[in-house]
Amino acid sequence: MAVLIDLLSWLILLGGVAFALIGSVGLLRMPDFYTRLHAAGITDTLGAGLILLGLMLQAGWTLISVKLLLILIFLWFTGPIATHALSRAALLDPDNPPPILHEEAPPSKS
Amino acid sequence: MFAATALGILACMILAMARAVLGPTVYNRILAVNSFGTLTVLLIAVLGFMTGRPDFLDIALVYAFINFIGTIAVLKFIRYGDMGWPRNEPDEPQSDL
Amino acid sequence: MLHALALWLFCFGLWLLLSGYFDVPLLLGFGVLSCALVVFVAWRTEVIDPEERPLRLRFNLHIFSYWPWLLWQIVLSNLDVAKRILDPRLPISPTLITLRPTQRSDLGRVIYANSITLTPGTVTTALSGDTLEVHALTREAADSLLEGDMDRRVTRLEGGN
Numbered sequence: 326m327a328v329l330i331d332l333l334s335w336l337i338l339l340g341g342v343a344f345a346l347i348g349s350v351g352l353l354r355m356p357d358f359y360t361r362l363h364a365a366g367i368t369d370t371l372g373a374g375l376i377l378l379g380l381m382l383q384a385g386w387t388l389i390s391v392k393l394l395l396i397l398i399f400l401w402f403t404g405p406i407a408t409h410a411l412s413r414a415a416l417l418d419p420d421n422p423p424p425i426l427h428e429e430a431p432p433s434k435s
Numbered sequence: 436m437f438a439a440t441a442l443g444i445l446a447c448m449i450l451a452m453a454r455a456v457l458g459p460t461v462y463n464r465i466l467a468v469n470s471f472g473t474l475t476v477l478l479i480a481v482l483g484f485m486t487g488r489p490d491f492l493d494i495a496l497v498y499a500f501i502n503f504i505g506t507i508a509v510l511k512f513i514r515y516g517d518m519g520w521p522r523n524e525p526d527e528p529q530s531d532l
Numbered sequence: 533m534l535h536a537l538a539l540w541l542f543c544f545g546l547w548l549l550l551s552g553y554f555d556v557p558l559l560l561g562f563g564v565l566s567c568a569l570v571v572f573v574a575w576r577t578e579v580i581d582p583e584e585r586p587l588r589l590r591f592n593l594h595i596f597s598y599w600p601w602l603l604w605q606i607v608l609s610n611l612d613v614a615k616r617i618l619d620p621r622l623p624i625s626p627t628l629i630t631l632r633p634t635q636r637s638d639l640g641r642v643i644y645a646n647s648i649t650l651t652p653g654t655v656t657t658a659l660s661g662d663t664l665e666v667h668a669l670t671r672e673a674a675d676s677l678l679e680g681d682m683d684r685r686v687t688r689l690e691g692g693n
Contacts, residue, residue, distance in 0.1 A: 335436055342443035344614065345474065349450035351617035352470060358462050359655070360626055361454070363613055363669040365470045366652035368447065371610040376440065376477050380484055388552045392492040395549070396480065396499055400473065403503040405649035405656075407469055412657040412667065414510045415462040422460075424667060427625035493550065 334382035341375030348372055358415055359424040362408055369404040373397065437485040444478045465509055472502030536571050543567040594689045601685065602647055609651045613669060627674040628657075631664040633683055640690040647682060 344367055351364025377397045381390045415421050448471055455467035476499045483491025547563045548554065616623055635641045645656040645664060653673040658665035668674035 338436070338440050339443075342440055342447075344610065345447045345477070346443060346450075347614045347617055349447040349470070349474075351613070352454045352467065353450055353457075354617060354622065355624075356622075357626075358460065358466070359657075359667050360624060360669055361463065361466060362655050362667070363652050364617060365466055366649075366655070367610055367613055367617075368470055369473055370606050370650060370652060372447075373473055373477055376444075377480065379440075380480055383484060384489070388549065389489045389492065391549050392489075392496065393480065396476065396492065396496050399496070399499050400476070401650065402646075403499070404473070405646045407503055407506045408649050409645070409656050409659075410507055410510050411462060411466055411469070412655050414514055415460075416657050417514070418462075421462060424628065425626055427627055427671060496550075 330382055334379045336379075337375050337382065338379035341372055341377075341379060344368070344375060345372030357422070357425045359412065362412055366404075366408065369400065369408075373400050437481055441478060441481050441485060444474055444481065448474045448478070461513060465506060469502065469506045472498070472505070476502065536575060539574060540567050540571045543570050594685075598685055598689050602650070605682070606651050609653045609673065612673075613652045616670070624669055625671045627668045627671055629666050629668065629674045629678065631666055631677060631683070632662060633664055634680075634687050635683075635690050637690060640686060643689065644683060644686040647686065648677065 348364050348366070348368030351367065352361055355361045355364050374397060377393050381393045384390045384393065416424075451467050451471040451474060455464050455471065458464040458467055476495045479491055479495040479498060483489050483495070544563060544567045547567055551559070551563065553559045553563070633641050633644050635644055641659065641664075645659045648654050648664070648666060649656045653669045654677060655667045656664055657667050666674070666677060668677065
């Protein structure tokens with residue numbers, strides 16, 4: 326049983342690292358600032374979530390897991406706020422180039 | 436195995452740092468630094484497990500706090516030029532955010 | 533006064549969890565004092581707002597179905613965005629859309645906006661009055677937001693009906 330949990334936690338840790346890497350690669354590949362926000366979102370949500378979950382499985386039912394959960398909750402609560410503040414500040418800045426949009430007319434249903 | 440995870444996170448940090456160096460505008464750099472900070476929190480947590488000292492998690496938690504507050508503070512500084520309220524409405528805290 | 537007490541209880545609970553000391557009276561006393569100091573500073577800086585009702589959001593059972601659903605949506609959209617990043621052609625179609633959320637309280641709208649931003653592929657860029665501006669990485673993500681499934685779920689969470 327312990328071996329099984331160990332194996333599962335390694336798999337989850339590796340998955341978390343894979344998602345963090347994909348997010349970082351996206352940070353480099355994406356063409357403009359607003360699309361890079363989405364790439365950074367991957368690192369912030371599933372990358373961080375899976376790595377902390379893997380560490381939680383290693384720690385078991387202890388106070389350490391509670392701390393890891395607190396870190397995870399804090400990251401998931403503040404991540405969107407920081408992203409929103411960044412995108413809003415970038416949109417309001419007249420010197421900043423506007424977002425590149427897809428060629429077709431955007432769906433403007435309200 | 437923790438070492439492999441730590442190495443992976445370090446690779447991500449290098450990529451994020453590359454974006455911070457390349458980034459054409461200040462917002463790209465802030466985004467990269469914010470991402471870098473999240474990765475640092477994860478790295479501290481993994482390092483705590485690697486060396487068998489879970490007390491590192493407290494440092495990771497505090498780093499997460501500082502990362503968030505630092506991002507907001509830098510954004511505010513860039514937008515208003517200081518850390519206070521915007522100048523045109525000196526008595527009114529921003530309540531719509 | 534009730535708010536101050538609630539804040540103190542929350543702080544002390546957090547202190548107990550983070551410190552892990554449950555049976556050393558001296559350290560517990562220090563914990564009680566430092567939490568009281570935090571409440572005093574919060575009261576002096578008027579962070580404890582007498583107008584605010586912290587339990588405005590009625591705790592209904594919807595929250596237990598909303599969180600797993602949101603988690604599942606986060607996983608799905610993560611996989612979608614990851615696939616697009618790894619695709620050599622980079623098949624993205626960035627779109628800006630305007631939404632009209634149906635939540636009535638500010639808290640409900642903030643929960644909705646935060647949920648949108650938390651799922652990769654969509655970012656709330658502006659939240660003013662009763663409109664939301666959303667930047668989506670792909671047309672598909674924008675369309676699924678315009679369908680309003682998440683909007684309905686957050687409104688139900690708010691306890692609207």
